[in-house]
Amino acid sequence: MLFTTDKQTLDDLNIFGKHSGGSIYTLFNQTCTLGGAAVLEEMFRHPLADTEAINTRSKNIQFFAGVAAFPFDAGLFDLVEQYLDHRDQRTILDHGGDSLVKKLGSLIAEDTNYKFVYNGVRAVFVIVNGLKEFLAMMHRKVNNPHDAEAAAIVELLAGPVLSSLPLGTSKSKLSYSQVGDFDVVLRFRNRELIKKLLHYIYQLDVYIAIGKTAIEQNFVFPVALPATAHQLAAEGLYHPMMKSAVPNSVKLIPEGNVIFLTGANMAGKSTFMKSLGSALYLAHMGFPVAAKSMEFSVLDGIYTTINLPDNLGMGASHFYAEVLRIKKIAKELSIGKNLFVIIDELFRGTNVKDAYEATVAITSAFAKKRSSMFVISTHIIEAGDKLKEQCSNILFFYLPTLLEHNKPVYTYRLKEGISADRHGMIIINNEGILDILKSKKTKKA
Numbered sequence: 001m002l003f004t005t006d007k008q009t010l011d012d013l014n015i016f017g018k019h020s021g022g023s024i025y026t027l028f029n030q031t032c033t034l035g036g037a038a039v040l041e042e043m044f045r046h047p048l049a050d051t052e053a054i055n056t057r058s059k060n061i062q063f064f065a066g067v068a069a070f071p072f073d074a075g076l077f078d079l080v081e082q083y084l085d086h087r088d089q090r091t092i093l094d095h096g097g098d099s100l101v102k103k104l105g106s107l108i109a110e111d112t113n114y115k116f117v118y119n120g121v122r123a124v125f126v127i128v129n130g131l132k133e134f135l136a137m138m139h140r141k142v143n144n145p146h147d148a149e150a151a152a153i154v155e156l157l158a159g160p161v162l163s164s165l166p167l168g169t170s171k172s173k174l175s176y177s178q179v180g181d182f183d184v185v186l187r188f189r190n191r192e193l194i195k196k197l198l199h200y201i202y203q204l205d206v207y208i209a210i211g212k213t214a215i216e217q218n219f220v221f222p223v224a225l226p227a228t229a230h231q232l233a234a235e236g237l238y239h240p241m242m243k244s245a246v247p248n249s250v251k252l253i254p255e256g257n258v259i260f261l262t263g264a265n266m267a268g269k270s271t272f273m274k275s276l277g278s279a280l281y282l283a284h285m286g287f288p289v290a291a292k293s294m295e296f297s298v299l300d301g302i303y304t305t306i307n308l309p310d311n312l313g314m315g316a317s318h319f320y321a322e323v324l325r326i327k328k329i330a331k332e333l334s335i336g337k338n339l340f341v342i343i344d345e346l347f348r349g350t351n352v353k354d355a356y357e358a359t360v361a362i363t364s365a366f367a368k369k370r371s372s373m374f375v376i377s378t379h380i381i382e383a384g385d386k387l388k389e390q391c392s393n394i395l396f397f398y399l400p401t402l403l404e405h406n407k408p409v410y411t412y413r414l415k416e417g418i419s420a421d422r423h424g425m426i427i428i429n430n431e432g433i434l435d436i437l438k439s440k441k442t443k444k445a
Helices: 007-012 024-028 034-045 051-067 075-085 097-110 112-139 147-157 176-189 191-217 269-283 318-334 352-367 382-390 424-430 433-438
Strands: 223-225 232-237 248-252 258-263 293-297 301-305 339-343 373-377 394-399 401-404 407-410
Touching (some): 007 269, 051 223, 075 191, 147 191, 248 269, 258 352, 269 373, 318 339, 352 373
Parallel strands (some): 258 394
Antiparallel strands (some): 232 293
């Protein structure tokens, strides 16, 4: 089964960002090649849903984090990609070129097509030989989890086409006709083989880049558990894009698979949920996360509702947009998917009475889906008391607000229980809004 998510979730978690500014993708994108950046984006768009595949990728990245820098000149790959994509048969070199060289001497060096073909062929040689050297060096490393993945590439390199390529890089070793012969073999007969090797190198580029990010950011690699474990344990979790972030720890199991989260505005509820959602998303990619440690059972998908826009094009209110969002998640759950669901301020778009009843009804229904995990935040704290009576597997946490000299101070640290904070009017009074509205100024004539 494929790992499922949607654009709303990608936007909520800032996976790719909007318009400008940083994103989680850009944080990790330290690739050297355009091909590597494309492979990285593909990984971000398609997280894994297989325990073995996740852990294998994670081990590969960890291995390259400590033993290698990208061993190629990145400019070679742009050159080779352009060369391979230029498929016009008219660019094949005329084998009468040897006699032409004798007649025209240095003029042939000025031939644009010959230069293009020659540089492309030579770049393929350099990349293939560099890859052979790199794999030989990696093979000598002990406890190398990448050996199995590299074996197939080694077999390709040992095949009749690639093993026949010259080992040197001196320009004087190839005649005009030799360049033409290799061009036909590489660009026309074995183009897909060369593309496959390039893709492999782009994967190496990604592994090395992600490993570098893990070291620089002091991220940790999560351990993927079988889907049947139905658990998540994260210690010292924080948001990867925040400097000096306050870490929190969380544990979810079937006996406690729902977090009911309360707290004042600006107390950190949304940041905590984004931290948890982005960590679980990255974990399903086999990538490192911003935490001290993390274990998770593999899920079928993640859906979040944090910054849900009104659908004015449909004439839908914010409340109806919320209802449609919950309906979509409910359909996914109804077909047996194990999901991680985050909803920030459930049913904020309706009146308090309806929000209370709907929050109790939906949260208690979610709680029955013991194979999935949920984080629900709300300002309707009264719903928490009712849910305590109805459900034994809901965990109640809040983010406290302290008052110092009549001003709110936020700890950003989870505490068990339900928030009793009532500091809204204090903040309004501190800003002097009512005094501003009471003041009267004589309008000048």
